[in-house]
Amino acid sequence: MPLLHRSSFSLLVVGFRRFAWLILLLQLTARSALPLAADDWPDWQQAPELHPGIRLAQTNVREPRPMWIHAVKIDLRTPGLRFCTTPRADRWDENKRETIRQTTRDFLMDSAKTDQSLVFAVNADWFSPWPAPWNMPMPTDLGGLAISDGVVVSPASGSPSLMIAKSGVASIAVTTAQTRIDDLQVAVSGFGLCLRDGIPQPSEDDLHPRTGIGLSEDGEQLFVIAIDGRRFSRQGATTHELGQWMKRCGADDAINMDGGGSTTLAWWNPMLAGDDKTELINTPVGNGEKYETPLAELVYVPTERTNGNNFGVYYTD
DSSP states (O other): OOOOOHHHHHHHHHHHHHHHHHHHHHHHHHHHOOOOOOTTOOOTTTSOEEETTEEEEEEEEOSSSOEEEEEEEEETTSTTEEEEEOOOOTTOBTTTBOEEOBOHHHHHHHHTTSSOOOSEEEEOOOEESOSOOTTOOOEEEESSOEEETTEEEEOOOSSEEEEEETTSOEEEEEOOTTSOOTTEEEEEEOSEEEEETTEEOOOOOOOBOEEEEEEOTTSOEEEEEEEOOSBSSOOOBOHHHHHHHHHHHTOSEEEEOSOGGGOOEEEEOTTSSSSOOEEESSOOBTTOOOBOSHHHHHTOOOBOOOBSOEEEEEEOO
16 A cells, blocks of 8 residues: 655645644533523522622623623621721822732632631722733732722722722712712722613723622612633623623622723632632633633633732621
């Protein structure tokens, strides 16, 4: 039997490689071709309770693209439920050295050493300077109003803020230098409103991981959403779509918080072994890399960015 001509052998190799690539693509596409979210999603009554008053609902969709949505509902009427955010940096300097960057899980872990032992946390406002080393605990300047335990960490800048009064009443509003803040216990801010009076706000078409924080119309329920992105199987969302998901979850007003590689949801899972019981809820891309092809998806591992500030929940009793 004659040997294959070199050119024929090369064609066979190329054909085999293309066939293997096609099989890989079909496998990953099958993984991401998930059913649409059920019409009644989220069913908050059936959603598992992470801690008292805190429920988690998750769903995967294939339209308009593969997306994974992680939604948390926090009942503000829960006895003893309180909030906190990243405090001032040592040698604090307004608009220059306001906080020290920290991952969301480290924010949770460090709180275990205090009387504000957190059970849930999410990244909050954008920060500068950026770009900067993604995993370093560096000093940073926050984008908008931040108040930690009644102390101003960052002044208002005209961006929307979630404000928790000392009475426990929560509200969302655009904050400026004229905003009254003397009765606030906690405040965090974001880029802009993605949902206003129940109407998702228009946006550009750029797709990124997203973090959203919103309130129900009666102000009794707080909603937090993380949408994964920058992966072949989890391709992110627009700000308008974030508003749509916030509305679907029950929010009436919602803020588009820092997203991209900063998007992180984590909780304190008492069932984990060891002292560190912090656990990621979403799959962050803190290193800023993109995994948007089937081959890149295969090497993805979660990476956690040190964020300018984080927002968390704890109990007083």
